[in-house]
Amino acid sequence: MNLLDGYGMDTITMAGPLEAKLEAMKNVGFSQVMLMARDLVGHPGGVKAAVKAVQNSGLRPTGFQVLRDFEGLSGHLHAYKVDIAKAMLEMCAATGSKVLLACSSTSRHATEDLDLIAKDLKKLAMMAIPLGIKVAYEGLSWGRTVNEFTSSWDVVCRADCPNLGIGIDSFHIFAAKTSLDAIEDIDPDRIFLAQLSDFMWHETPSFEERMTTARTFRVFPGEGVHSDQLADLVLRLERIGYRGDYSFEVFNDDYQQLPLETVAERARKSATWLHQDVLHRSAPLPSWTSSPQRFAV
Amino acid sequence: MNLRTIDREAVPEMPNRLGIQGIEFIEYATNRPQALGQVLEAMGFRPVARHRSREVTLYRQGSMNLVVNANPDDARVSATVDGQAEISAVAFRVQDALKAHTRCIDLGAWSVASHAQAMELHIPAIHGPGGTRFYFVDRWQEFSIYDIDFKPIPTVDQHPIAVEGMSYFGLVQYIGAARSADWLSYYEHMFDFSVIPDEERFGILPKGKLMKSPCGQFLWQLIEPDPWMEADETPESLKRVGFGVQDVAQAVQTLKTNGVEFVESKQLHPEDRGALTRSALGSVSFELVHQSVKE
Numbered sequence: 001m002n003l004l005d006g007y008g009m010d011t012i013t014m015a016g017p018l019e020a021k022l023e024a025m026k027n028v029g030f031s032q033v034m035l036m037a038r039d040l041v042g043h044p045g046g047v048k049a050a051v052k053a054v055q056n057s058g059l060r061p062t063g064f065q066v067l068r069d070f071e072g073l074s075g076h077l078h079a080y081k082v083d084i085a086k087a088m089l090e091m092c093a094a095t096g097s098k099v100l101l102a103c104s105s106t107s108r109h110a111t112e113d114l115d116l117i118a119k120d121l122k123k124l125a126m127m128a129i130p131l132g133i134k135v136a137y138e139g140l141s142w143g144r145t146v147n148e149f150t151s152s153w154d155v156v157c158r159a160d161c162p163n164l165g166i167g168i169d170s171f172h173i174f175a176a177k178t179s180l181d182a183i184e185d186i187d188p189d190r191i192f193l194a195q196l197s198d199f200m201w202h203e204t205p206s207f208e209e210r211m212t213t214a215r216t217f218r219v220f221p222g223e224g225v226h227s228d229q230l231a232d233l234v235l236r237l238e239r240i241g242y243r244g245d246y247s248f249e250v251f252n253d254d255y256q257q258l259p260l261e262t263v264a265e266r267a268r269k270s271a272t273w274l275h276q277d278v279l280h281r282s283a284p285l286p287s288w289t290s291s292p293q294r295f296a297v
Numbered sequence: 298m299n300l301r302t303i304d305r306e307a308v309p310e311m312p313n314r315l316g317i318q319g320i321e322f323i324e325y326a327t328n329r330p331q332a333l334g335q336v337l338e339a340m341g342f343r344p345v346a347r348h349r350s351r352e353v354t355l356y357r358q359g360s361m362n363l364v365v366n367a368n369p370d371d372a373r374v375s376a377t378v379d380g381q382a383e384i385s386a387v388a389f390r391v392q393d394a395l396k397a398h399t400r401c402i403d404l405g406a407w408s409v410a411s412h413a414q415a416m417e418l419h420i421p422a423i424h425g426p427g428g429t430r431f432y433f434v435d436r437w438q439e440f441s442i443y444d445i446d447f448k449p450i451p452t453v454d455q456h457p458i459a460v461e462g463m464s465y466f467g468l469v470q471y472i473g474a475a476r477s478a479d480w481l482s483y484y485e486h487m488f489d490f491s492v493i494p495d496e497e498r499f500g501i502l503p504k505g506k507l508m509k510s511p512c513g514q515f516l517w518q519l520i521e522p523d524p525w526m527e528a529d530e531t532p533e534s535l536k537r538v539g540f541g542v543q544d545v546a547q548a549v550q551t552l553k554t555n556g557v558e559f560v561e562s563k564q565l566h567p568e569d570r571g572a573l574t575r576s577a578l579g580s581v582s583f584e585l586v587h588q589s590v591k592e
Contacts, residue, residue, distance in 0.1 A: 086407070122486075126405025129483045130424055132473055132533070162478035
C-alpha cells in the first residue's frame with residue numbers, strides 16, 4: 001500500500017511526450033494517471049503506441065477525458081456528437097480506463113430542458129455499458145444550463161442509469177461558489193471521479209474569467225487561496241462515504257514550461273498534504289509490521 | 298365506487314416495445330466447425346442447410362435453429378482461440394426488424410455493419426457483450442429466412458424432432474465484477490427484459506441475476522465472477538445455452554446414449570430440476586432445465 005495510491009495526476013498538467021509524463025508520475029510514487037484523448041491521438045506512434053505506453057507504465061488509468069458538448073442537441077448535431085462519443089468511448093476502452101469524463105454543454109444550440117439533457121446522457125451511458133465504461137458527468141462552471149454539481153446531480157438522477165454518475169471538480173465548485181452543503185445529497189457510489197485543483201484568484205465572477213483561469217492558472221491542492229475550502233470539500237466527500245480516486249486536474253501555463261520532475265514533485269507534495277494534513281491518514285506502516293512474527297512475541 | 302376489473306388486481310402490463318417473440322436462432326463462431334458439429338449432433342441437432350456464400354451451416358432440432366459460423370473472413374471466427382467455439386450471436390424474433398433496430402440505436406446501441414451479399418437477407422444487428430451480436434428477425438411467420446441465405450442439404454429431414462421436446466430456455470452471460478446493475482439496466486431499457494426475484498430460480502445453477510424476456514419465452518442469466526476471483530479479467534461473453542425440457546431425467550438418458558457427458562459431482566449433478574453437460578472443445582456446454590408447461 002502506497003501513500004499516494006488514492007491520488008493521481010492528469011497528463012494535461014505537464015508538457016512533453018506521453019512516456020516522459022508517465023515516467024515522471026511513476027518516479028514520484030503515483031500509481032494512476034488521468035488520460036486525455038490528445039495524449040493518444042497526438043502520440044507520434046498513433047493511438048496504439050500510446051495505449052502500449054500506458055500499459056507499459058504500469059499506471060492505472062483513473063479515467064479518460066473529455067467528451068464535450070454532447071447533450072441537448074438534436075438532428076444532425078446530435079448524430080455528429082454520437083459519432084464523436086463512440087470514438088471517445090473506444091479510445092477510453094482501449095486504454096483500459098473505466099471512466100469517461102463528459103462535461104456539461106456550453107453550446108447555445110443545446111436545449112435547456114433537463115429531461116432532454118438526461119435522456120441524452122442516458123443514451124451515452126447505454127453506449128458505454130457494453131464497453132464496461134462509467135460516465136462521469138461534470139458541471140462546468142461556464143456550462144450553459146448545467147454549471148454546478150447540484151444541477152449535474154439532478155440530471156444524473158433524472159437519467160437513472162447505474163453507470164452514469166457525476167464528476168466533481170473543485171475548481172468549478174469554487175468558481176461558481178456552490179454551497180458545499182449539497183454534497184450531502186449525493187450518493188457517494190455515484191461520484192465516479194473527483195478532480196481537485198486550487199487557484200490563485202479569490203473571485204471569478206464572469207464565465208470568461210472562469211474559463212481563462214480554469215485553462216491556464218490552476219494550481220495543485222494546497223498551493224492556492226482556496227485550500228481551506230478544498231480541505232472542507234474533501235472531508236465532506238469522505239464523510240458521505242466517497243472512497244474513489246482524487247485526480248489533480250491542474251491546467252497551468254507555468255507548469256507547462258517546467259521540468260516534468262519538478263511538476264510531479266509539486267503534485268506529490270500536494271497529495272501528501274491532502275493525505276496527512278487534511279484526511280489525517282497515517283503513512284503506511286513499514287512492511288515488517290504485517291509479517292506474522294509480531295504475533296509470536 | 299370504481300369496480301373496473303383492471304383496478305382489482307395489480308397486474309403489471311409488461312411492455313414489449315420491440316415485439317420480441319422468442320429466439321429465432323443462436324449462432325456459434327468457430328474455426329473448427331466439424332468438431333463443433335459433432336458436439337451439436339450429440340445434443341440432437343442435425344445439419345439441415347448450408348449458407349450460399351459463406352462457410353456457415355444451419356443446424357436444427359424441433360423449434361431450435363442454431364447456426365455455426367466458420368467463415369474465415371469473420372473477425373469473430375478468427376478471434377476464437379484454439380478452436381474454442383463461442384456463442385457469437387442471438388437473433389430475436391421481433392415485430393418489425395427495422396423499427397426494433399432503429400429504436401435500439403436511438404437508445405444507445407452500437408449498430409453492426411451488414412455484410413450481406415447480393416440477393417442475401419440483410420438482418421439488422423447491434424453489438425452485444427464481448428464480440429457478440431443481437432440480430433432482429435421479423436419474417437419468421439410468413440416464410441423461413443433460411444430459404445433465402447441457405448441451401449438445404451439434400452436428402453436431410455429439414456425439421457428433425459427435438460430430443461425429448463427440448464426448446465430454447467435461455468442464455469447465460471458472464472459479466473465483469475460489479476456489472477450486474479449495468480447489464481440489468483441495459484436489457485431493461487433496450488429489450489424490455491424484466492428482473493426475476495432472487496427467490497425464483499430454475500434448473501440447478503441459480504447464481505447471479507435472472508431476467509425474463511417480455512414475451513416470456515426465454516430467460517437471461519447474468520453471472521459475475523466471485524469476489525475472490527479478483528484476477529478474473531476474462532472478457533464478458535455469452536457462456537452457454539439452456540434448453541427447456543419436461544423430463545430432465547429422460548433427456549439426460551437419451552443424450553448419454555448419444556455420447557453426451559454430464560457434470561456429475563457431489564455439488565452438481567443431473568437431477569429433476571436440471572443438468573449441465575461437461576464442457577466440450579474447452580468452452581461449449583449446455584444446460585437442461587425442467588420446464589413444466591410447454592408453449
